[in-house]
Amino acid sequence: MNLKSERRGIHVDQSELLCKKGCGYYGNPAWQGFCSKCWREEYHKARQKQIQEDWELAERLQREEEEAYASSQSTQGAQSLTFSKFEEKKTNEKTRKVTTVKKFFTASSRAGAKKAAEEKTPKQGQLGRERNADNILRDLKEIFTPSWELSSPSEALAGKLKEIQEAKAPSPSIHRQASIETDRVSKEFIEFIRTYQKPGQDIYKQCKLFLDTMSHKRDLSIEEQSECAQDFYQNVADRLQTRWKVPPEKVEKAMDEVEKYIMTRQYKYVFCPETTDDEKKDLAVQKRIRALHWVTPQMLCVPVSEEIPEVSDMVVKAITDIIEMDSKRVPRDKLACITKCSKHIFNAIKITKNEPASADDFLPTLIYIVLKGNPPRLQSNIQYITRFCNPSRLMTGEDGYYFTNLCCAVAFIEKLDAQSLNLSQEDFDRFMTGQTSPKKQESDSFSPDVCLGVKQMCKSLDLLSQLNERQERIVSEAKKLEKDLIDWTDGITKEVEDIVEKYPLEIKPKSQALAAIDSENVENDKLPPPLQPQVYAG
């Protein structure tokens, strides 16, 4: 990882700005500090030379291989012929994806040679065709390859050479879209398998056959594919033991390599496949862990005190390891990440407690690490390992133990409730809904070595936040009161209006009617005043 990023980084010094050849033009780091023109010249020269060398070496090795295998490999020759159709198809594919080549191969000549050596039955006609393909490819490459991908002549060339080699590879089981890593792994595998001589050839044949079969079985459910893989592991191991009489330690080593080889190739088809709900589960776990962000080490009784710098360092490393798991392709590499993570946890416990960690210490810490790290695609990874890891490693070995613990941690996190954290249900609910955070509550329980100022500050902060809360409460109350008042006046006004609306018509005609009655009495004035005092007296 580090290496890659270093290489990618573009450092611009004053001296580097100009073309290295001193032609006066500006250079470009992507062209090794040359300007475009000089770069093209240099690149061409180096490439020609490299091609020459590589082909010489490849041819020599091929000849040697041919002699070595001539006696035993009649069957494979037949195989390569039947698959010539595939080869054509593949060449087409390759020309389309020339641009994907990246700077990955450093040991270029050796790489090319090894790959060449892999071809067990070279044919003259084929060789000629390859040369042709070579030329076409080179031209195409010049057109398509962006400059930034050609970091150095030899690297780019190595990539290209690889492609050519692949284009001519007669076996169909090499993926058409084989990535760089896949290539590297196959190369290593072939290199490794050669140390096993005859059984090695047998394994290689078996692997090819398996990959070929699997490519036709992609429609099967993932469980069935897993069964196939498990059967395959079993068969190969048995074969090595019973037929080839390989000692157990070597069988184990070979099985590791076989796993690496086939799973690098199978990975993209069988990791988190669409036919399963792995992805949904991943998201569920991720969401769950996020919701549990408030869980403290104290609640889980984690025997690790992160105040010790060394320990917190270990914790960080453990988290990094568990997150890194997702980036690996081979089940065993994923397991190795879990093991590395576990070792860091043990270290953290050992530093804190000064005694070897038991499972009572380990599991809570692992749970805490998982909660803190929230590793990506956790379920998918677990499923993938369970389905496609070599079972002997998973069931009995140390790696298997740590993996089991990880499964336990995930199961615990999924089922976690108030009781398992020694919390009351109300507290748990409040934390889950985010109403309060346990960290706030614990702010008054400082560790003894925190300095006075910090304590004071925390207390002041606490006070301020309380005041703030109160002020907010007052403001909101005042607002409410204001609103109530407005509502009240509005209500009254409305009521009055309603009444006014309802009654005015009845009042008016009444008064008019009275007037009318009066107006009819024309002789009113002439009447004597009413004798009211008498009425009162009566």
Place this chain on the structure above:
Amino acid sequence: MATGAGAAAGGRSFSFKVVLLGEGCVGKTSLVLRYCENKFNDKHITTLQASFLTKKLNIGGKRVNLAIWDTAGQERFHALGPIYYRDSNGAILVYDITDEDSFQKVKNWVKELRKMLGNEICLCIVGNKIDLEKERHVSVQEAEMYAESVGAKHYHTSAKQNKGIEELFLDLCKRMIETAQVDERARGNGSSQSGIARRGVQIIDDEPQVQSSGGCCSSG
């Protein structure tokens, strides 16, 4: 890579997984540390951890690789038990003779194990801390009778004084070998060898050459 004519007779190798169950403070860790490192509360314990330990034994020419899986004993992790003891050949259930509760806990485990794994698994019930005989709260008779009633064997150990531990593991191994052989015979010999090993117990037929070159040195 030489001779090995005679070695073929006993040249078998077994791998067993043994889970260690029991409440928090019954001394599970001390027990395995004593067994694998022969140390107790020692400041100089070099092992980083005591949760997964291995031990190689040689019992009557049969080589045994023992993988001892410690489990978290806290109550809150009880539900995770099945994940741990899946595919195990033996279980050591530890209780503290001064703690009645821990014995009750053992009974729960036994019930669960028998339910989940049947009689395939060899059970050992272990009363630890016999150096504290004076404070005993679980009677010997009760414990032994219980063990017999569930088809388990009962042992008394003291990790502190290193008593009874070797015997416990040796006995367990012998029983596991027996179970494995019975199992093997039941499945038919020879051809089905491969089938047995799938995802479960790994039973490997050693090649004669290995016996001499691999050096079966470690003892029981």
